[in-house]
Amino acid sequence: MLRKKLYVKINIPTLIIIVSLLLFSVHYFSSIRCASREKITSKNNKSKYRLIVLVLSAPDHLEQRDTIRKTWLSEKYSDVKYLFAIGTLDIHPDQRVTLQSEKQKFNDLLLLAKLQDSYHTITKKILKSFVHVYNEYDFDFLLKCDDDSFALINGILKELDHWESKGTKRYLYWGFFNGKAQVKRSGPWKETGWIFCDYYLPYALGGGYVLSINLVEFIAKNADVLKLHNSEDVSVGLWLSPVANIERKHDVRFDTEYRSRGCSNRYLITHKQSIDNMRNLHESYQSSGTLCAQEVQSRMSYQYNWTVPPSQCCNRQSGIP
Known part of the structure; x- marks a missing residue:
């Protein structure tokens, strides 16, 4: 056969x-x-961490930061990164020099150059901090707290491991929630732009709360269009209100209200602590494994009831730490 x-x-x-x-x-x-x-x-190339600890501080709160470094952040974890967020716009030149020296020494300051640090800019501060942390680090969870909060990082990490071991695919918003806080109409936290209802939407109290990275990502990527209210924790609750698939985990071990409920050995975070209190809590925990030399409850707590309207959510009862 011939082939052509x-x-x-x-x-x-x-x-x-x-x-x-x-x-x-x-x-x-x-x-x-x-x-x-x-x-x-x-x-x-992003540094990978299990937990970012974001502490809101102020330019002149050096003693608070040093106390935190020597107490509840003194135990080092390779997968935990902590940052003190501070606004530095219009600060005194001497403060700027001191902060730069502190940053070089400890490498744990998040200096926000375009933010004036005050109570009136705290929501903008948390938003800028979330954007920075999301852009600069790879992490699983973020703990936000104030520089008058005391936290047990090891206990928080164990709880996060336990939460993930359940195989949940939900996003985590973990703290001590309030759903029936009435809108402030006067005083330093007055809200003139809140028009949604006569109560704030359910939110975790700002003395300390934990967000999974998906929620930090959501806030960071939408930073330009989010409404900023005077209260930072109220704003976070509002920003996350439309997000599906969130587990809002109310935990009485977060003593994070505007004043502490006392001292309980169950607490993972306790807010409104003086420098001396932090040292005492740390000393007690180091020597005995418990926070309190004697447990004290100065005000009652509550379990959040998610089955009723928010205005009925939070009835304080005795026997709850």
Whole structure:
């Protein structure tokens, strides 16, 4: 059987064009692969942490920060990163020098150059901090607290491991929740822009709460369009209200209200602690494994009832720490 051979005549100009196209294709797809590798490398270059501890502080709160470093943040974890967030716009030159020296020494200050640090900018401060942390670090969870809070990091990490071991696919918003806080109409926390209802939406109290990275990501990526209210913790609750698949985990071990409920050995975070109180709590925990030399309850607590309207959520009862 005879086979016919097919010959194609290609002139020199056509050959040059074909070769050029092949070379261009090789270069183009090689560039795409290189760019892809660069993105992966850039992402992998982010330091990976289990937990980011974000502490809101102030320019002149050096003693509070030093006390925290020497007490509840004195135990080092390779997968925990802590940052003290401070606004530095318009601060005194001497304060700026002191903060730069502190940053060089401890490498734990998040200095927000375009933020004036005050009670009136606290919501903007938390928003800028979330954006920075999300852009700079790869992490699983974020603990936000104030520099008058005392936290047991080891206990929080164990609880996070337990929560994940249940195989939940939900996002975590963990703290001590309030659903029946009436809107402030006067005083330093007055809200002139709150028009939704006569109560704030359920939110975790600002003395300390934990967010999984998906929620920090949601806030960071929508930072430009979020409404800022005077209260930082109220704002976070509002920002997260439309997000599906959240587990709002109310925990009485978070003593994070505007004043402490006392001292309980069950507490994971306790708010409104003086420098001396922090030292005493740390000393007690180091020597005995418990926070309190003697447990004291100065005000009653509550379990949040998610089955009723928020205005009926939070009835204080005796026997709850």
